[in-house]
Amino acid sequence: MSDSSVKEFCKTWWAEVYNRIIGAVVFLDDASSECLHWDGGLFNLLEGGAVAVKSLSPFECATKDQRKGVFITQTTSTQLRTIQDIIKHSDFSHCTLISCVSLDVVYLELHEGKDVSDVITAGRGPAEATKMLEDMMVQWIGRSPCAVQVVHIPIFTISPTNVVFLTPPFHAMFPLYDGRLTPETTSVDLYTLKSEERSQIRRLASCLNSMFESMNLKEDVYYMGTYSSLLAGVLENSPVCLSRRKNCTNPASLIIVDRTLDLCSVTSHSMESVLDKVLAVLPKFPGHSNEVAVDMSPLCEANVITHPDDLQLSPGCLYHANDDICTQTFEHMLNKSQKEVMFDLYNKLSKLDVQRSPSPKTLLRVTPQSVDKIVTAAKGNYDVISNHLGILQLALAVVQTLKSPRRAQLELLASLEKQVLQNLGASRDSTSVLQQMSTLIKSRKERNLPLDNLLALIIHIYSLGGTEVTFSKTHEQDLIEALSVAMFEDHKSLFPQVEGHIVTPEECDEISQKTLKRLKEIALMRKNLQKYNSLIKTSETGIGHEYRGLLLQLVDDLVDTDRPELTDLRHRNEGIKDLLRSGLNILTSKKSRTLKHPLESPTVILFVIGGVTAEECKRLHRSVITSGVDNAVLIGATKFVTPVEAMKDVLLL
Incomplete structure (x- = not known):
């Protein structure tokens, strides 16, 4: 396999799936179906010998003459119950469960709340999980003789281009701590998270581990952001990852970044990429x-x-x-x-x-x-x-x-963004941007501007301003009052999931107050960064200001031939190494060696938790190409994201 091709990784493992489906009814969950679509779609399964393809649903089953079933799933507890329902309502004599996540993670989840660290440390997790799942399936089939098989095949990536990859099973993953943008404690570990969030991090780490194993990569892990540090910690310390790194030979650098450090690009309506426009409108x-x-x-x-x-x-x-x-x-x-x-x-x-x-x-x-x-x-x-x-x-x-009429809305919002940027860049503390937003919210119907896009614009403002801009408390209060009224008026389109529930003005007031709290948190996301704490830069022409995204600033520095110090990029092992060095320095009085640079590895993978835009991918790739570096730089993320989706991820709407 080509050492740095995620496309080849996808194709290799789908070929393994196609080898196992001859004569079978295939059941897929949504994430696996999406991955299949980007590999070639339904006909790949039918031409590969499947007799039928169905969604993984408790309402589905096979006909009496269909005796072989193959399940391609994330193997969650809910999906296992669904598989049980399907098997009990079918007449299978042969079942194969293809788990898209590593079986040691499945074993941990099957023993949630129990201490099974000895089994995991000894490397027995996959074998124990396989035995448990096979026993379950034999019991569900309830007939003898029958044949069951459980196998791990890492189906979790799609590759829109040769340098960009996304992870559909983790599209809902976003840097949150029990619904908060910032953890309640400064001492953050996996147990700061709810069990479901903890499970998602373990699952993503196990999937990335499988990808690195297939590509023979031995990675150095760098991160920017608290949530990314948790994923980096699992990749650095889990027994499975430690074992794999002993056997893999190709050095690589993995840089993990929290989307919440820069929410500007994903909430921006200034879309140059046609793909971003299509994703936002259709x-x-x-x-x-x-x-x-x-x-x-x-x-x-x-x-x-x-x-x-x-x-x-x-x-x-x-x-x-x-x-x-x-x-x-x-x-x-x-x-x-x-x-x-x-x-x-x-x-x-x-x-x-x-x-x-x-x-x-x-x-x-x-x-x-x-x-x-x-x-x-x-x-x-x-x-x-x-x-x-x-x-x-x-x-x-x-x-x-x-x-589409939506196109005119996007263009109006893009022009408003440009005004906001110049206003924030010029006036800083004395800005009247929030007053303008309150007026826009009140007049949104005459201007034909949807409230969800205006909420995305407000997030854009707070993320752009960061700690450099201070908004007047009076302006913030006016904004919240305008939002509260607008949310009540537009609640049917803004909260379609609460159908049948009568939304009250008091509830909308509470949601708008929570929104302000969240906006204030957004403004503080970069407060601990030294070099990348500002996204507002003086324009190259010297007139006005421009937005310069955090990811682009990072990649520009990364590929700079002068090798500037990447102050805000943490190396997973640096904490303990710094302590050791400071102790040695007392004895030797010598300078500590320079920190390792990610470009020392031929392959660099930048992975963003929370999604990217097509425009970001284009600019990051262009920055790498024009720099002339020889490294293969891959851009990964949990999904392509639009302004409204980003707004819902942040505000939990």
Whole structure:
């Protein structure tokens, strides 16, 4: 396997899955289904020999003549109960459980609250978990003879490009401590977290460990942020990781960063990347965290009233793993300008154009209308549609995004952000930004601005200001009062999950007060950083100010040939080493050796807990490329994130 290719890692392990599904009914959970989609989708299973593919649901089961079942799951306690229900309502004689997380973590969770450290330390966790799970499955099948198998196959990554990877099973993971942004104690360890949060960190560590094992990587762990220090601690100290590092030979640097240190880019509506625009405007594909649902009705004869809720027409999507033309266009959506994406789409569509539109060479610019014209010309022509379905879905996604009324909202919010940045940069303590926000909230309906986007903008303001900007208490109180009224007026769209519950003004007032508390915490997230505590920089032209993201500042310093000191980047072992060195210094009076630099390893992996934007990935990758360093730098995150999703992650709405 290529030493630094996450794409190869994905493909290798999916091949292992395909070897085990011949003649079986395959049941997948949502996260595994999303990973499958990015590897090629449903037909990979059917062509691999599966007789049926179903979602992992207690309402599903196999028919009487289907005797073999394969379950691809995260092996949580809830999923194990679901597997029990499915097996009891089927007639299997052969069952395979594919656990996407390491079985030593499953063993720990099966013994929650008990001390099983001796088993884990001795390395017996996987074998003990396998035996327990096999015994359970034999009991659920309830017939003899029967065959059961439990196997760990690390299915947890997707690779939108060769340098970017995401982890769908951990899309909901966000740096929180029992719902708080900051822990109540300065002494933070895994037990500062609730058991579910603790379990998520262990699961992510075990998955990353499996990836490093497959890629033969022996990593040095660096981190920035308290939550990242917990993940770094598990990777550094767990017996499984220690054992793997003894056997792996390729040095690597893993840099883990908390998203909460910089919430500006993920709450920004200034989107240059076409992919960010599409993700922000179109609805999510059902059950997926990084894919959108594209309305396919312009190509079909069906009369669709509401999309994507109208089940008579399946939604389209963005990523088509088995179509090189589509994967190239998808990469352009992430890495290139909107103009380049539009020309690329027009170029590809003109080759299948049934009405012969003008050649791309004769066009000065490609508009959404000119792309739309070619797409709709294929309506009802099912030969053209079936042969070019992927690129038609991508074209529809881009057209629907650029023609959406949401686009005008995003552009208005982006212009407001630019005003905020200049205001915060110039006036600092005397800023009137919050007054403007209160006015915007009150007049949001006339301006056609959704409240959830305005909440994202408020988070953007507090994260951008950090500890450099002090807001007036009066302005904050006015903002909270305006928010409280707005939340009550818009509660049906803002809190759709509390359907049937009558939301009161008092509840909205309480939520708005909690929101202010959370905003004040957001402003303090970088207070302990020395070098990266400010995101507002004087513009290179010398006129005005610009936002310079924490991740970009870090990567620029990382690849700088002058090797500036990475003051805020902690090395997992440095704490104890510093103590030892200070003791030795008393005796030897010699300077301690310089700290290790992440670029001393040929492979560097930057992993962000809480998500990234496509625009961030593009800028970080460009910074690495233009620096000329030879290291392979991979960018990983829990998901692609939009401003509204980031707002909900932060405010727990």
